[in-house]
Amino acid sequence: xxxxxxxxxxxxxxxxxxxxxxxxxxxxxxxxxxxxxxxxxxxxxxxxxxxxxxxxxxxxxxxxxxxxxxxxxxxxxxxxxxxxxxxxxxxxxxxxxxxxxxxxxxxxxxxxxxxxxxxxxxxxxxxxxxxxxxxxxxxxxxxxxxxxxxxxxxxxxxxxxxxxxxxxxxxxxxxxxxxxxxxxxxxxxxxxxxxxxxxxxxxxxxxxxxxxxxxxxxxxxxxxxxxxxxxxxxxxxxxxxxxxxxxxxxxxxxxxxxxxxxxxxxxxxxxxxxxxxxxxxxxxxxxxxxxxxxxxxxxxxxxxxxxxxxxxxxxxxxxxxxxxxxxxxxxxxxxxxxxxxxxxxxxxxxxxxxxxxxxxxxxxxxxxxxxxxxxxxxxxxxxxxxxxxxxxxxxxxxxxxxxxxxxxxxxxxxxxxxxxxxxxxxxxxxxxxxxxxxxxxxxxxxxxxxxxxxxxxxxxxxxxxxxxxxxxxxxxxxxxxxxxxxxxxxxxxxxxxxxxxxxxxxxxxxxxxxxxxxxxxxxxxxxxxxxxxxxxxxxxxxxxxxxxxxxxxxxxxxxxxxxxxxxxxxxxxxxxxxxxxxxxxxxxxxxxxxxxxxxxxxxxxxxxxxxxxxxxxxxxxxxxxxxxxxxxxxxxxxxxxxxxxxxxxxxxxxxxxxxxxx
Amino acid sequence: xxxxxxxxxxxxxxxxxxxxxxxxxxxxxxxxxxxxxxxxxxxxxxxxxxxxxxxxxxxxxxxxxxxxxxxxxxxxxxxxxxxxxxxxxxxxxxxxxxxxxxxxxxxxxxxxxxxxxxxxxxxxxxxxxxxxxxxxx
Numbered sequence: 001x002x003x004x005x006x007x008x009x010x011x012x013x014x015x016x017x018x019x020x021x022x023x024x025x026x027x028x029x030x031x032x033x034x035x036x037x038x039x040x041x042x043x044x045x046x047x048x049x050x051x052x053x054x055x056x057x058x059x060x061x062x063x064x065x066x067x068x069x070x071x072x073x074x075x076x077x078x079x080x081x082x083x084x085x086x087x088x089x090x091x092x093x094x095x096x097x098x099x100x101x102x103x104x105x106x107x108x109x110x111x112x113x114x115x116x117x118x119x120x121x122x123x124x125x126x127x128x129x130x131x132x133x134x135x136x137x138x139x140x141x142x143x144x145x146x147x148x149x150x151x152x153x154x155x156x157x158x159x160x161x162x163x164x165x166x167x168x169x170x171x172x173x174x175x176x177x178x179x180x181x182x183x184x185x186x187x188x189x190x191x192x193x194x195x196x197x198x199x200x201x202x203x204x205x206x207x208x209x210x211x212x213x214x215x216x217x218x219x220x221x222x223x224x225x226x227x228x229x230x231x232x233x234x235x236x237x238x239x240x241x242x243x244x245x246x247x248x249x250x251x252x253x254x255x256x257x258x259x260x261x262x263x264x265x266x267x268x269x270x271x272x273x274x275x276x277x278x279x280x281x282x283x284x285x286x287x288x289x290x291x292x293x294x295x296x297x298x299x300x301x302x303x304x305x306x307x308x309x310x311x312x313x314x315x316x317x318x319x320x321x322x323x324x325x326x327x328x329x330x331x332x333x334x335x336x337x338x339x340x341x342x343x344x345x346x347x348x349x350x351x352x353x354x355x356x357x358x359x360x361x362x363x364x365x366x367x368x369x370x371x372x373x374x375x376x377x378x379x380x381x382x383x384x385x386x387x388x389x390x391x392x393x394x395x396x397x398x399x400x401x402x403x404x405x406x407x408x409x410x411x412x413x414x415x416x417x418x419x420x421x422x423x424x425x426x427x428x429x430x431x432x433x434x435x436x437x438x439x440x441x442x443x444x445x446x447x448x449x450x451x452x453x454x455x456x457x458x459x460x461x462x463x464x465x466x467x468x469x470x471x472x473x474x475x476x477x478x479x480x481x482x483x484x485x486x487x488x489x490x491x492x493x494x495x496x497x498x499x500x501x502x503x504x505x506x507x508x509x510x511x512x513x514x515x516x517x518x519x520x521x522x523x524x525x526x527x528x529x530x531x532x533x534x535x536x537x538x539x540x541x542x543x544x545x546x547x548x549x550x551x552x553x554x555x556x557x558x559x560x561x562x563x564x565x566x567x568x569x570x571x572x573x574x575x576x577x578x579x580x581x582x583x584x585x586x587x588x589x590x591x592x593x594x595x596x597x598x599x600x601x602x603x604x605x606x607x608x609x610x611x612x613x614x615x616x617x618x619x620x621x622x623x624x625x626x627x628x629x630x631x632x633x634x635x636x637x638x639x640x641x642x643x644x645x646x647x648x649x650x651x652x653x654x655x656x657x658x659x660x661x662x
Numbered sequence: 663x664x665x666x667x668x669x670x671x672x673x674x675x676x677x678x679x680x681x682x683x684x685x686x687x688x689x690x691x692x693x694x695x696x697x698x699x700x701x702x703x704x705x706x707x708x709x710x711x712x713x714x715x716x717x718x719x720x721x722x723x724x725x726x727x728x729x730x731x732x733x734x735x736x737x738x739x740x741x742x743x744x745x746x747x748x749x750x751x752x753x754x755x756x757x758x759x760x761x762x763x764x765x766x767x768x769x770x771x772x773x774x775x776x777x778x779x780x781x782x783x784x785x786x787x788x789x790x791x792x793x794x795x796x797x798x799x
Contacts, residue, residue, distance in 0.1 A: 117695050
């Protein structure tokens with residue numbers, strides 16, 4: 001039999017964040033009069049060391065066996081105060097938290113109402129804490145392998161850091177080669193480093209690293225388990241090429257008579273139905289695109305050129321998708337971004353006029369290894385004598401994406417520089433605001449301005465080929481208001497480059513659901529804390545890196561990838577994680593063994609077994625995640641969920657609806 | 663319209679709607695002070711009996727907020743809630759109790775403004791109907 005409940009109540013002022021709206025002293029007096037409350041204090045900052053010492057000392061000196069803190073959200077500091085209780089020898093589950101900041105003082109201006117609400121919330125917490133039971137957490141070992149999904153620059157950085165630290169990494173990439181968007185770029189702003197030159201050594205390192213198992217042309221199918229012990233099924237898509245035999249000579253692609261637009265060249269060049277995406281591809285293995293391969297489409301009746309010409313005998317049309325099962329302690333998602341399709345904004349004429357192109361298409365055009373060998377040219381082969389670069393195509397636009405894509409101003413400046421350098425064309429940059437906020441970025445803007453690029457502050461209304469003057473004939477006319485001059489402009493140019501928004505991957509929702517993480521309103525993945533945990537998600541052990549969180553430039557993606565790697569390494573080096581203690585449990589005297597809990601559980605935690613000749617449910621503690629769905633479904637009331645028992649919830653309901661008597 | 667201030671009990675799941683309520687706070691969005699939140703790990707923990715109990719002991723309305731359908735942290739908990747509570751609501755209607763008294767909605771962790779809007783709407787709905795005396799017998 002447990003001793004009498006001795007409850008300590010602590011109310012945080014949080015400076016004026018709480019105390020500015022809630023009468024904290026009145027609240028402390030109110031709590032002092034609640035049953036079994038031994039001590040009730042208010043303090044400026046409870047999360048500070050002296051604040052935590054208050055409750056630690058009281059636990060020891062006053063013999064408290066329950067603690068309630070009313071402060072910010074439990075998502076912020078529940079952990080802090082549980083740890084303080086534990087340090088003073090109290091089981092951390094004998095602690096309860098009332099949220100009187102995010103749910104009260106910050107959302108209500110009326111002092112009287114806010115104080116009343118705080119009293120209600122605190123009373124509910126005090127009543128609930130009576131029912132808390134001490135719970136024990138278990139330590140389980142962490143699998144030292146990490147799964148990294150997506151092998152663009154962020155994923156590659158994360159994988160290399162972990163692998164260099166001596167731990168195994170499974171790197172899954174859905175495309176035929178790793179490299180992501182960065183390997184498609186010509187140069188990188190503001191230093192104008194060659195993107196390939198800095199990216200290929202990284203890619204090559206990944207390809208040869210003894211600690212990295214690369215699963216290219218593969219996609220994650222299914223994820224189960226939890227932090228420290230995830231189980232993952234990966235679909236390795238059939239390349240129809242034997243990876244061990246293919247030497248990447250490229251003869252098959254040369255001989256393949258079927259050509260389709262190359263994804264890597266953003267449609268500017270062609271590739272074969274069997275292809276290696278680009279010269280430096282890792283792995284350097286050919287892939288057969290089954291939708292365009294005539295041999296596959298004709299079920300082996302036609303073509304077969306690649307089989308004939310492959311000296312290595314690597315072509316294998318019998319190959320099928322394989323499911324690879326992996327185990328990992330941590331997962332890093334670095335799935336990147338898609339580029340907004342500017343044809344959604346018809347007035348900009350993309351896909352209507354030949355010489356309206358996207359920035360990524362221009363990138364391939366200026367790249368020495370691209371389809372034009374770095375020559376900037378119009379569709380008819382001529383060199384442009386004038387060009388307009390339109391910023392914010394889909395970004396900062398209520399109709400499409402409200403956010404700023406962050407990198408477009410800078411690459412627009414880079415493109416302007418290359419246009420000047422290679423063609424000496426007249427270049428117009430049409431921007432809403434010029435955002436050059438990184439190291440050396442503003443200086444680069446100045447440099448490009450001095451090179452003679454003409455900047456016009458105004459959002460483009462229209463791109464048309466309808467000439468109204470002799471000068472405009474045969475040109476594309478960009479119509480925009482120069483907001484600094486307050487005057488409409490018609491700018492005739494040969495080429496228009498659009499800077500489209502960076503948007504979440506088209507399959508971001510599927511990926512988020514597969515990994516049980518959350519998306520923001522924009523569709524990008526939601527971080528655990530926007531400021532302090534930008535690499536973590538709400539799910540322990542699953543981290544995010546790069547542009548899947550929000551548009552980033554290369555240095556930010558690299559830093560983010562490394563931050564995610566550090567988080568994974570922290571987990572691996574610690575070696576163990578504590579499992580959730582607030583999980584389901586069965587009262588065997590009430591259980592009839594009907595098996596409804598077994599049917600309803602998504603995680604196969606409850607199992608009906610025969611015990612002393614009676615069918616009863618038992619819960620596998622390692623599998624239970626503590627959602628409580630089974631407790632509601634159980635018809636006999638045998639299933640319960642620790643820390644969220646029906647008594648605990650019922651007493652809160654009573655406390656929150658009680659007629660206030662004081 | 664009655665002049666009393668309705669008492670509303672809300673159940674919020676830890677992962678989406680409770681975090682959404684936190685974000686509304688962090689962003690200092692103002693909404694009526696009638697709502698009191700009980701945190702559960704998943705909206706699937708919300709037994710319809712809890713909802714009925716709240717109405718029986720004096721709440722004027724109950725709001726259950728979960729992750730958006732398809733986004734449940736526990737995969738399908740919110741689907742269970744949706745089914746259980748739609749049956750409960752039909753049953754309530756059959757008993758002559760205003761359907762506004764039980765409301766189920768979805769709110770993600772990034773939807774602070776949505777949380778504030780839902781609370782404002784639910785409070786206004788409950789102000790339109792008379793205080794809950796149905797369980798006074």
